[in-house]
Amino acid sequence: MSAATPPTERRVSARIGAISESATLAVDAKAKALKAAGRPVIGFGAGEPDFPTPxxxxxxxxxxxxxxxxxxxxxxxxxxxxxxxxxxxxxxxxxxxxxxxxxxxxxxxxxxxxxxxxxxxxxxxxxxxxxxxxxxxxxxxxxxxxxxxxxxxxxxxxxxxxxxxxxxxxxxxxxxxxxxxxxxxxxxxxxxxxxxxxxxxxxxxxxxxxxxxxxxxxxxxxxxxxxxxxxxxxxxxxxxxxxxxxxxxxxxxxxxxxxxxxxxxxxxxxxxxxxxxxxxxxxxxxxxxxxxxGNLDAVAEMRAAFDRRRRTIVRMLNEIDGVVCPTPEGAFYAYPSVKGLLGREIRGRRPRSSVELAALVLDEVEVAVVPGEAFGTPGYLRLSYALGDEDLVEGVSRMQKLLAEARD
Structure with a gap:
């Protein structure tokens, strides 16, 4: 009979045990799981173009x-x-x-x-x-x-x-x-x-x-x-x-x-x-x-679509009281400050961090975003606009309606 494992023995190395799960992939996985279960989730989590490979x-x-x-x-x-x-x-x-x-x-x-x-x-x-x-x-x-x-x-x-x-x-x-x-x-x-x-x-x-x-x-x-x-x-x-x-x-x-x-x-x-x-x-x-x-023709088409979505998402996010969203100049992400919403009551909850706010948004209107804590700056959200135009507008519209309910 083998001896019992000493209670102080570490089963996973300290080096690997200290690694955090990729927050962006975790949010994307949760959104996809909810979608697979029939929920109308819109995911702004993963930085992944919605276009097929040329x-x-x-x-x-x-x-x-x-x-x-x-x-x-x-x-x-x-x-x-x-x-x-x-x-x-x-x-x-x-x-x-x-x-x-x-x-x-x-x-x-x-x-x-x-x-x-x-x-x-x-x-x-x-x-x-x-x-x-x-x-x-x-x-x-x-x-x-x-x-x-x-x-x-x-x-x-x-x-x-x-x-x-x-x-x-x-x-x-x-x-x-x-x-x-x-x-x-x-x-x-x-x-x-x-x-x-x-x-x-x-x-x-x-x-x-x-x-x-x-x-x-x-x-x-x-x-x-x-x-x-x-x-x-x-x-x-x-x-x-x-x-x-x-x-x-x-x-x-x-x-x-x-x-x-x-x-x-x-x-x-x-x-x-x-x-x-x-x-x-x-x-x-x-x-x-x-x-x-190859040439960059397909890239130019995708960039034009991203540019259109960029302008739309920035405009819509800045229409939300308590949100400040600078206009991104590259990539396909918006990174709004949501500090003006923290501590305010939204449907009976008072999110004190962007983690809690992101969870509230997912729970209440089924929109997946990544909290700023994942990127070293609490008080922000990251939204990828590399998704279809209709989903983008629908997703941010849901957020607008929910966050308009914020009360001091």
Missing amino acids: GYIVEAAVEACRDPKYHRYTPAGGLPELKAAIAAKTLRDSGYEVDPAQVLVTNGGKQAIYEAFAAILDPGDEVIVPAPYWTTYPESIRLAGGVPVEVVADETTGYRVSVEQLEAARTERTKVVLFVSPSNPTGAVYSREDAEAIGRWAVEHGLWVLTDEIYEHLVYGDAVFTSLPALVPELREKCVVVNGVAKTYAMTGWRVGWILGPKDVVKAATNLQSHATSNVSNVAQVAALAAVS
Whole structure:
């Protein structure tokens, strides 16, 4: 008979046990479960385009399925032809020239982010993380042994941090600064001047920069995407870019991302991937090859729809008393402040946090939104407008009617 498990024995490691579930995926899963049960739930949770993957990309994948050469292992770092195409696409879209040896193809952007941090961080290294931040960044930093240091921006600055804020957060342990433009969850886009100032500050202090360019093609109005290593060439030996096909080409489920960076860092990350997952699905890689090698016509059509929805959701949210919603300049998220609603009575409840408010909205009018706590800034909600126009209007209309009932 085996001995009883000691009561103090930890069954899950402290490192993994400390990881939080992805809040955005959790909200999306709950919304889908309620929908499957027949409830008329409208979900603003997941950052997922409602468009199908363009047909020419799907056809490339179908052909790849039939080709026996893709039925076998391929190099862990990615198909050579895809790495070359990513390098060409990066020069075309960003003006940033890289060699295919500086490319690692990953299982989506999340793996790219984790492997990039794992390749450059040692235990105790600090990473400056502008907040509001996407939920995965701090968790990836911690998994890699690093320490996330938050620098908070709010709606008064369009959710953009300043060099002065970054400098105030810098310590002798700071190794990396995270730079994301366009931003998830806020849709903030840094001007060329502000981006350059941040890049030059990083160079001045010998810091690494990890920049996430996944929303590069989703900018609106007068906003312009700028790639930091193209803007500040002196940064290139200490800059890692992560990107992927998910948002631009409506390919979230295909799971193809990539890392661009100095060859030694990319080689280290490739070694890690060779033990973690080996190669990305060959069929998905061939689909990604068709995507990055093709034109951007389908992307332009999707961007026009997102732009229309962006203007609609901002207008409707700002019609709610107690809500302040800046106009996002990129990505497909609105990030309104709901601080003016907290503590007010709504149908017999007084939500004291954005978590409680989001729960109330889901319970009362069956609309799923993500609370700002998931992004490091309580008092806000994130709503993805990457859903159909009718659902968007219906969902926000339900919120308008519910929140109009708020009483002091």
